[in-house]
Structure formats: structure tokens, C-alpha cells
Amino acid sequence: MNEPALPVVNPDVPFIRITGLKKSFGEQKTLQGVDLTIHHGETLVLIGPSGEGKSVLLKHIIGLLHPDEGRVELDGVDLCSLNERELVKFRRRMGYLFQNAALFDSLTVAQNVAFPLKEAGVTNQDDIDQQVHEALELVELAEHKDKMPINLSGGMRKRVGIARAIICRPECVLYDEPTAGLDPIVTDVIDQMIIRLQKRFRVTSIVITHDMGSVFKIADRVAMLKNGVVSFLGTRDELRASTNPDIQNFIAGRSGLCA
């Protein structure tokens, strides 16, 4: 991929600031006051029990969901203050890898990866081909560009999803369970890809995962979502050293139930 200009970063200004974020669905209070700051260029990993609202939080960060209360700011701009057109423009700064990769089954690998470029208004086919090739090379799938998604393995589908998420050279990539259901080797390939993107392009990454091996490999900081709030925020070492029983049980994969 051509090396893009790295974003100019003021380390004192947070890239994303979430304050007092609350979201309910009917009677169900999912987010109950989330406060979280994400810095330029860091990899923040979100962990926590199933159904606690990690994906819901990610969808607020990309403006797909609106808070009931609280704010999500990007470079100091409150997303709720943007109209739909401004929001679309803002979303181009973000890449999103959906939980199931969400590829279009009727499109080839190359057409899937090209999709965001076309949405962004790029029409020159040579440019599109070149950028698709570079993105697919980065995820080591260039030779599979003409395959249909149904003919790919789970790990390959995720990598196509990553190529599509980064094709517009986003400043930030949101990964929703990028390694779920993959074997340890393919998991490592994806983890290394996330690290490579962060190092090479200074991409800010927010990663939801249940895989503690991945957490300890890729995270600069870890946030745990529990009971609708961030119940832990710290580095990998702080996570490992935490004496909080919830954290210890989560790391060890203990439910606390007896057989």
C-alpha cells in the first residue's frame, strides 16, 4: 500500500472521548454511564461478559447509534451535533470490521474490498484496482481476489473484512471480534495484522475480543465493560496484576459456578 501521510498527532488531545454515555433498549439498560478516552495511535481492547454492550459501544463510536444521554466526541466534535451528510464524511475516517465480516455474498473478494471506495466516489477503475490490490496484499489475499466469499475460510473472510475496513485509509479501525471462531494460528495471523496496521499507519484501533491471548498480544490498554460501565481500565500489565475477582475470573475463564 502507498505510504499515506501519517496523521499529525497532539498527544495531549484525546482522539475519542466518551462521557456519561447511556443507552437503553426498551426496559433494558445496556450502557449506564460509560466514560472512556482513546488516544491517537493506541490499540484499546474492549473485554467483558457477553451481552454487556461492547458492540453497542462500538456502534456509538461510529455514529450508527445515538446516545440517550452523554457524548461521543471525535477530535473534540460531538457526533450528535453532526447532520447525516457530515456523519457520512466523518465515518470515512473510521473502518469497521463487523462481527461476522458481513461480506456481500454476491460480490467477489475484490468487489467487496472496493465497495467503500466506490461509496466514497472513486470512479477511476485503475485507481480502484491498484488500491484493492494493495489492501489485499496487506492481508495476504491478493491471489484470491476473484473468489466468491462462500469459497473462503472463516479466517480469510475476516481478512477480506479487514482489507475492506482499511481501503479508505482510515485513522481508526474498529474490530468487532476479529478472531472469534478461528484457530490459534489464524488468530495469530490476524493479531499480527492488527499490530502491523497500527505500527505502519499509526492507526488507532479499538478491538472487541474474548480471546485473552489476543488481549495480551495486541493491547496498549484494556477496558472492561461490566454492568453498563467501564469497570477496569489499564495496561496489559495492570490487567494481569489486577486483584479484582471479576478480572481474575475473566482472564482465567472461570464462571464462578460449581459443577
Ligand SMILES: Nc1ncnc2c1ncn2[C@@H]1O[C@H](COP(=O)(O)OP(=O)(O)OP(=O)(O)O)[C@@H](O)[C@H]1O
Ligand atoms: N438495536 C438493538 N435493539 C435492541 N436491543 C439491542 C440492540 N442492539 C443491541 N441490543 C442489546 O444490547 C445488549 C448488548 O448487546 P451487544 O451486542 O453490544 O453485546 P456484546 O457485549 O457485544 O456481546 P457479545 O460479547 O456476546 O458480542 C444485548 O442484550 C442486545 O440484545
